[in-house]
Amino acid sequence: MGGNAFAEDNFNTPRMPAEVYYPVRDKLHQVLESHFDLVATPIEAPGKTDFGDIDILVEGRKYDVDSDEVTMEDVYILAHIIGAKATKKQAGSSTINLAVLWTDDLDTIFPESSGPHPRRWMMPAATMNVGQQESVVDLVGDGLTKIQISPTAGDRETKYIQIDVCICPSPHSWSWHLFFHNHGDFWNILGSVIRRFGLTCTNHGLYIRIAELESYNKNLSRLKMTADPGEVLKYLGLDGKRWDRRFASLDEMMDYAATCRFHDPGWGREYDGDKAKDQLKANDRQRVGKRPVFAHWIEVYLPAHRDDVPTSAACKMSREEVIEDAKEFFGHPFARIFDECKEHGLRKMRMEKLWANVKRSLKSMPVEGVEIGYVMKGLKREIVEEGIERQQQSMKQVDETEDSSGRELSVDTVDDALDGDERTRSAEGIDDTEESEESVRGHEELSDVQKAFAEGHFDEVEQWCLRSWKEVGERQKAVDQGKRQSLDAKTTRR
16 A cells, blocks of 8 residues: 555654665564465565565464454454554455554564464553544453454654555465566556457456457456466466566566567557557556556657567457467367357347347337336246246256157157147146137247247347237236235235
């Protein structure tokens, strides 16, 4: 949080020079290693001479807690371990902000630096803000009070060091978060390179975006490619060995980013100054104003290297070619999942468009209010729910259709098994001879539209809906009334 977590509480947490930051960071690691299996700080950004806070990722508690989630119990334990004078934790967050006194005596800052920590401990009574009232809370032994802590107003003359500890839920999560936060703004830089290829790197992994779904549903359009740091670097064409060391300067880090196989030094060569910024996405334009390192990449580094030779022909690929490239790199399982997710997403998008079109058309007719509700509910029940039931029943009949001699299914027996309407009506004791020709035709039409829906022929479905909405609405109204009458009868009997 850049050292500003306690600013509103009047705690003075100034930026730390390197001679303070590194000894405190290393001592913290030593202390926390007695209480967690994994402890590390992301590799610092190049060129930094001072630091607003100390970020530490931990995993694998060696102390007992009542929940796998990060709770106030963790807050109190960490506060005790490092001798924090103030703590904060946002609801639902796995990161805990702690403030310790700024001093040259590291043993004074971290009094509990040796040996494993017991589950219960003693802390002196602490003064805290609870809502609008200040109260004294006893934090001794079983009197542990699980409340959100807000530190009391600090003394601006006293300096504190802000420490942000993120407790990761698994070794894999710890490894990925460490990777993603290494080298400061590195992923802001590389994100601007790979985004136009449909690639995105987030707190959870490297994703590829399905172009046809992006405008419909941003989350549905994303498919995780991998959350393995080594695989990510290899796929992007980056040197894995060089990644693990801090860069000496911004230009060295940017030289490394420019080795990404998707980086095209000449992209946007025709744009200069403000025109170049106009080609950026809105989020990137904001980053230029807020993130000096990213601004240096856009405004200084890229213009100075526009005539460099690309490291790979991959920088000229289209998004469709990137998809095929990813399928080849990650193999058949990824290719299959990509195709399935794309098909599922497109179907869901078209389904929602179908129902939106039908509802919009109904509103232009003399249909309104409750009646539209009956119609839409009835259409979905008869086409979707009953269609699924019919399909499942037909498949079951296909599975069971084999004569007693054990012969394999013939085309005739399969076709007969799939003729679900006739079999269902017969099983239910419905005499087709008693049905009117109109009723039979209605059954056939509904069967056809259910099949069209299952096969994704939504234009046909929409046409049927706009022809049959009135009858469907009346049937749904009767169904709902029958349910209410049945419920009323049961209530009366009780």
